[in-house]
Amino acid sequence: MPTRTLLALFGFAAAFGAVAALVVHAALGRGVRKWKATRRAQRATRGEREAESLLAAAGWSIVGRQVEAQLAYRVDGARHDATVRADLVVERAGDVRVAEVKTGRVAPRMEVPTTRRQLLEYAAAFDADGVLLIDADRRVVHEVEMPRRSAQPRQQLWPVFVGGLLTGAALVAGWIYGVALVG
Secondary structure (H helix, E strand, O other): HHHHHHHHHHHHHHHHHHHHHHHHHHHHHHHHHHHHHHHHHHHHHHHHHHHHHHHHHHHEEEEEEEEEEEEEEEEEOEEEEEEEEEEEEEEEOOOOEEEEEOOOOOOOOOOHHHHOOOHHHHHHHHHOOOEEEEEEOOOOEEEEOOOOOOOOOOOOOHHHHHHHHHHHHHHHHHHHHHHHHHH
């Protein structure tokens, strides 16, 4: 077989092999992603069931599962709304809490920014007395106290400064006018 024909066949085989490898890689990638997502969802479901039994043992009653609340905020004066979904809302002796269930080594820790932000979002969106963080794998229920902001706007200091400035000016003027009358 001539060299030119061999080179053409080799080139065709290489191109076919590369395309086949890309197709197989894409198919396997989709399969692996789907498998991981399914596994993650199953683990989350198991974690939520575990959390419910932990909460019941601690005296909490389940009020709702996958409960949604609206969070309103403003950007450049325009109102925007976001839907926030919590794993559980629970109640014990009139104390209502939003509960977030986490599994794994990292997610159940408050040091993790995404977990912390999620719980802050729950505190802002839900009309509840607090937030619970449940580490389903370690079977621990954490009561998280979130910082509360006052509904009152921050006090402006410029009126106090201007008032003090005017008072000082009036006292100086009175002193000067009094000295001028006496002198």
